[in-house]
Amino acid sequence: MASTKEIKRTAEETAQLSWYQRLFVPEVIRGLAVTTRHFLRNLFGGRDPSPDFAYRKGSLGNQVATLQYPEERAPYPVGYRGTHRLVPREDGKPRCVACYMCATICPAQCIYIEAGEYEDDPIEKYPTVFVIDQLRCVVCGLCVEACPKDAIRMDTYQHTPPEYTREGFVYPIERLLKGPAVSHPSDPWLRRKDSAQPEDQHFPLHGVAEHSTEPVEPREPYPVGPNHPAPPVFTEEEVRKASGS
Amino acid sequence: MRAAFISALIVGLCALIAAVLALFYIAAGALGVVTGALFDKPYVGVAVANTITLLLVLVMVIASLLTVAERKWSALMQDRIGPNRARLGLPGLRDKALLGIPHFLADGIKMLTKEDFVPAHASGFLYTLAPMLAFGTAFVLFAVVPVAPTVPASEIPLVSGLAASLGVDGFFPVSLQVAPGYDPGVLFIFAFAGIAVFGTALAGWASNNRLALLGGLRGSSQMVAYEIALGMSLVGLMMIFQTLQLEVMTEGQNRGLFGGILPAWGIFLQPIGFILYFTASFAELKRPPFDAPEGESEIVGYFVEYSGMRFGLFMISEFIGTVVLGGVVSALFLGGYHLPFPPAWGVEEWLRATLGDFGLAVVLGTNFVLKVIVLCWLQLAIRWTMPRFRFDKIQSLGWKILLPAALANIAVTAVLLLADPSLELLAIVGLAEILFIVGLTALYPKKQPTSLVLPGRMMAGGTGHH
Numbered sequence: 001m002a003s004t005k006e007i008k009r010t011a012e013e014t015a016q017l018s019w020y021q022r023l024f025v026p027e028v029i030r031g032l033a034v035t036t037r038h039f040l041r042n043l044f045g046g047r048d049p050s051p052d053f054a055y056r057k058g059s060l061g062n063q064v065a066t067l068q069y070p071e072e073r074a075p076y077p078v079g080y081r082g083t084h085r086l087v088p089r090e091d092g093k094p095r096c097v098a099c100y101m102c103a104t105i106c107p108a109q110c111i112y113i114e115a116g117e118y119e120d121d122p123i124e125k126y127p128t129v130f131v132i133d134q135l136r137c138v139v140c141g142l143c144v145e146a147c148p149k150d151a152i153r154m155d156t157y158q159h160t161p162p163e164y165t166r167e168g169f170v171y172p173i174e175r176l177l178k179g180p181a182v183s184h185p186s187d188p189w190l191r192r193k194d195s196a197q198p199e200d201q202h203f204p205l206h207g208v209a210e211h212s213t214e215p216v217e218p219r220e221p222y223p224v225g226p227n228h229p230a231p232p233v234f235t236e237e238e239v240r241k242a243s244g245s
Numbered sequence: 246m247r248a249a250f251i252s253a254l255i256v257g258l259c260a261l262i263a264a265v266l267a268l269f270y271i272a273a274g275a276l277g278v279v280t281g282a283l284f285d286k287p288y289v290g291v292a293v294a295n296t297i298t299l300l301l302v303l304v305m306v307i308a309s310l311l312t313v314a315e316r317k318w319s320a321l322m323q324d325r326i327g328p329n330r331a332r333l334g335l336p337g338l339r340d341k342a343l344l345g346i347p348h349f350l351a352d353g354i355k356m357l358t359k360e361d362f363v364p365a366h367a368s369g370f371l372y373t374l375a376p377m378l379a380f381g382t383a384f385v386l387f388a389v390v391p392v393a394p395t396v397p398a399s400e401i402p403l404v405s406g407l408a409a410s411l412g413v414d415g416f417f418p419v420s421l422q423v424a425p426g427y428d429p430g431v432l433f434i435f436a437f438a439g440i441a442v443f444g445t446a447l448a449g450w451a452s453n454n455r456l457a458l459l460g461g462l463r464g465s466s467q468m469v470a471y472e473i474a475l476g477m478s479l480v481g482l483m484m485i486f487q488t489l490q491l492e493v494m495t496e497g498q499n500r501g502l503f504g505g506i507l508p509a510w511g512i513f514l515q516p517i518g519f520i521l522y523f524t525a526s527f528a529e530l531k532r533p534p535f536d537a538p539e540g541e542s543e544i545v546g547y548f549v550e551y552s553g554m555r556f557g558l559f560m561i562s563e564f565i566g567t568v569v570l571g572g573v574v575s576a577l578f579l580g581g582y583h584l585p586f587p588p589a590w591g592v593e594e595w596l597r598a599t600l601g602d603f604g605l606a607v608v609l610g611t612n613f614v615l616k617v618i619v620l621c622w623l624q625l626a627i628r629w630t631m632p633r634f635r636f637d638k639i640q641s642l643g644w645k646i647l648l649p650a651a652l653a654n655i656a657v658t659a660v661l662l663l664a665d666p667s668l669e670l671l672a673i674v675g676l677a678e679i680l681f682i683v684g685l686t687a688l689y690p691k692k693q694p695t696s697l698v699l700p701g702r703m704m705a706g707g708t709g710h711h
Contacts, residue, residue, distance in 0.1 A: 025520060026686035031630040032623075035322045039626070042321040044248040062247075066326045 038063065051075060075157075081141045082156040084132055086176040089189070094177050095151035098127040102143035102152055110136035111143060123188060130173040134160045150182060259611060266393060266421065266610040269298040270603065274404030274419045278411055287398070287417040295423045296388075303614070304387050308564040311621060313349040315564075318622065319629045359553035364453060367550065371451035376551065376558035379444025382437045383562040383569065389433050390572040391492040393421035393582055393610030400602040421610055422492060430489035434573060435476055438529055441566075442468040445531070445538060445547050448559070452550035460547030463636060464531060464538035470643035471528040477651035478521035481658035482511055482577055485668065491573070495581030502672045505589025511578035514671050516678045517654045519578045521647055526574075528643065530566040532624065534631040537639055571620035575613060579620075582613035 021027055045061020051072045053065050067074055076082065086094045098115035116128035137160075143152050156179065163169050234242075273294040280290030313328070320327025329342035331351045363372060399405045399415035408415035418425075427433065442465055449461015483489060486497040500509045512519045528535040539546030548559045575581060586592045597605045634642070661671045 020685070020689050023685070025682055026689065028627070028631065029682070029686045030691075032626055035626050035630045038324060039318065039322045042324060044251055046247040060247075063324045064326055065324065068326070 080157055081139050081144075081154040082158045083134065083160050084137075084143070084152055084154055084171075084176060085156050085179045086127075086130060086173065087151050087153055087179065088177055088181045089187075090181045090183055092181070093121075094126060094130070094173070095149050095182065095187075096127050096130065096147075097123050097149055097151070098125045098130075099148065101146040101148060105142045105146040107140060107142065108136045108138045110134070110138075121189070127173060130176060132171045132176060134169040134171060135166065150184065153179075155179075259615065262614050263607050263611040265302075266614070267603075267607045269295075269303075269421055269610075270393070270396065270401050270419060270606065271403055272298055273421070274398045274401040275407055277398060277417055277419060278404060278408045278413050278415070281408075281413040281417065282411040287413070291417070291419055292423060295421060299392060299421060299423055300384060300387055303392070304384070304565060304568050307568050307614075307618070307621070308561055309349060309353070310346070311564040311567060311625075312352060312560070313345050314621075315625055315628075316348070317345050318625050322626065322629050353557075356554045356557035361555065362550075362552045364550050366453040368451040368453065371447050372550075373555075375444050375448035375451055376555045376562075377444075378447065379441060380558040380562040380565070382441040382444065383565040386434050386437050386566075386569040387572060388423035389427055389430055389491050390569065390576055391420065391422040391425070391495055391581060392572075392613050393606050395420035395425070395492075396602050396606045402603065420492070425492060426490065428489065430491050430493075431479055431483065431577075432489055435472070438475070439468070439472055441529075441562075444559075444562070448551065449538075449547040452547075454550050456544045457547050457549045459544045460538045460540075460549070463544075464547055467528055467531070467535065467537060467639060467643070470640055471525045471647070474521060474643060474647035474651050475525040475529060477648065477655060478518045478525060479577070480651075480655045481515045481518045484655075484658060484662055485511075485514055485671065491576045491581070495576050495583065498580045499583045499588060499593075500668075501588035502667075502669055506587050507672060507676075508580055508583065508586075508588055509668055509672070510580045513675045513679070514668060515578070515654070515658065516675050516682070517650065518658075519574075521651050521654065522577070523570075523574060525643070525647055526570045527624070527627070528639065530563060530570060532563065532567065533628045534633050535639055536633060537636045540633075567621050567624050568617060570624065571617040572613075574620055575616040579616055582609040584609065584612055 041061050042064055045063070047062040047064055048056040048060055049068075049072060050056050051067065051074050053067045053072070053074060056065065086096055089095055098113055100113055100115075103109075103111040103113050110133040112129065112131040112133075113127050114129035115125050117124050118126055139154075141154055144154050160169065273291045276290035276294040277287035278290070280293075281287035317327040328345045328348045331345070331347035332339055332341065333343065333347050333350075363369065395418045397416050398408060398419050401419060404419075405415050424433075429436075445464035445468075446461045449457045449459070449464065452458070482494065486494045488494060488497070494511070498508060498510050501507065502509050502513075507513060531538050539548070548556050551559065579585075584592055584596075593605060593609075596608055600608065657674070658671065661674060662668075664670055
């Protein structure tokens with residue numbers, strides 16, 4: 001390796017100050033110029049309060065990336081596993097058929113179910129007790145995967161809110177059964193010849209992506225902003241030079 | 246939108262300062278008339294009124310607002326928002342951050358209500374004396390700083406009427422300066438700035454704490470190293486204006502050079518002196534980057550044993566020092582209360598003709614306060630730009646660079662003054678120095694971020710991307 005000597009010299013050079021830097025005053029002035037530029041931009045520039053703080057518009061001038069948390073909340077990414085909900089049917093009853101699949105697969109054993117029976121419903125079983133202990137939950141999402149009836153989802157886009165007691169984290173069915181109703185054409189209580197797939201208001205991509213052959217438009221690539229500089233592009237020559245070969 | 250709001254705020258602030266200064270003039274004039282009527286000494290009343298208005302109102306308000314400003318301005322410099330969570334629980338103000346100003350009220354309440362703790366083995370009297378010394382000496386420095394020019398009392402509205410009704414001669418001078426015509430002037434500043442270190446040293450010693458003692462020692466040695474350079478850096482100005490009084494120097498700077506194109510400001514005549522004085526004062530104030538006496542990560546500081554308002558006095562004395570330094574520098578080097586226009590333009594004469602003597606005085610005083618605020622901002626900007634000096638570097642900067650440079654500055658200034666007493670040669674050399682520094686700053690190529698190169702792999706430096 002012929003480059004060892006050169007490398008040593010480079011490292012020494014980087015550690016030493018040039019005569020210009022030893023003069024100190026011009027370098028202080030340059031530093032002050034940087035500080036002042038930031039100060040003036042942030043003082044006079046308008047602040048984009050968009051909660052998607054990583055992609056705020058820098059064109060207003062302000063470079064502050066602070067998220068004022070309780071007032072501005074960063075949106076969770078698509079597919080975020082939030083707290084669970086039991087999906088209701090159109091008539092408000094839970095879609096759950098108390099099959100115990102979720103409780104069985106749960107690695108944290110945080111789901112407890114007691115089953116009851118409907119007299120007059122095509123689905124006979126339903127949960128009389130459905131409890132999730134959010135303190136035990138490891139948010140793995142296996143219950144959602146295991147459910148054969150699309151009856152439990154983690155699409156609330158909320159994390160577990162704080163509570164004052166441990167008991168508060170044990171969510172009963174009243175607290176879990178919420179959100180928009182979901183129906184599928186295959187649902188026994190809907191199975192008719194002319195039934196079409198109803199639209200899922202809460203999660204419009206759901207039906208499209210899983211049950212349709214229509215292409216889904218990809219999310220637009222984020223613009224390059226002050227907080228997301230473009231990745232550097234190295235020419236082949238630079239790479240060769242830097243790697244010393 | 247935000248730019249318009251901030252600009253309106255700044256303009257409103259200027260108007261507020263002007264109104265407050267007008268009130269100060271009226272208060273000084275009125276008290277002068279009263280003491281003139283009582284025992285025929287109007288200057289006593291003027292001095293008492295100025296002590297209260299300038300020291301207790303102007304300096305204290307600016308210094309205590311600087312505690313918020315330091316946090317808020319540093320936040321802006323670092324792309325943050327800064328403190329905005331303290332709110333006043335009054336109707337209509339509950340959801341307003343009010344620029345973080347409630348934080349300063351909360352700080353004050355916290356300081357005053359905290360336990361006043363004295364360590365068991367501390368030396369009681371000296372322990373109590375130290376914060377007073379630190380605070381009082383920083384405070385008293387402003388006495389010689391001229392805030393606004395001298396006006397005859399008869400020119401001030403309300404005061405002339407009062408003088409007539411009390412039968413007092415209304416031609417005594419009123420200026421916004423606590424001690425006008427005080428001969429020692431600049432020496433007074435050196436003397437009391439020198440006493441300020443007793444606060445630091447005594448606090449370190451009386452606390453009976455090793456870390457505090459180390460902090461006090463560092464403070465004293467730093468003071469010794471920089472006091473000489475501090476004094477020497479102003480000798481040039483003393484020779485130029487042939488006085489020690491700040492108000493006389495201020496008036497001297499209103500003179501025009503080259504036929505009135507260039508005001509004879511200290512910074513044009515003594516740019517090196519300006520840099521030296523500013524640097525040495527920074528070190529005297531123990532402000533970062535010269536904050537060796539206090540170091541959160543190593544020795545905590547000379548005030549480690551102090552709590553509550555005793556600590557608060559140390560802290561506020563630092564900010565008072567900032568304000569005083571701003572005042573002294575603007576009086577010595579930036580033309581004091583004079584407007585930043587060439588004297589040939591006749592701006593001040595025009596203002597005098599339009600607004601009268603009193604209006605001109607208020608405008609000039611506002612100009613001075615704005616200069617002080619800008620200089621305070623500059624000091625904070627330097628503090629948030631530069632990394633901290635190592636202690637031995639502080640010593641070598643003081644002894645090996647500032648002191649010889651100050652001596653050389655004296656010699657060069659003396660020679661130039663002898664060669665050309667009209668100051669124009671001095672101004673040419675000074676402008677050349679400024680041009681040299683500015684040109685070097687602008688033209689010398691920026692040092693690119695260096696990459697550490699190792700055989701076989703590349704570590705990208707600077708951008709953080711690999």
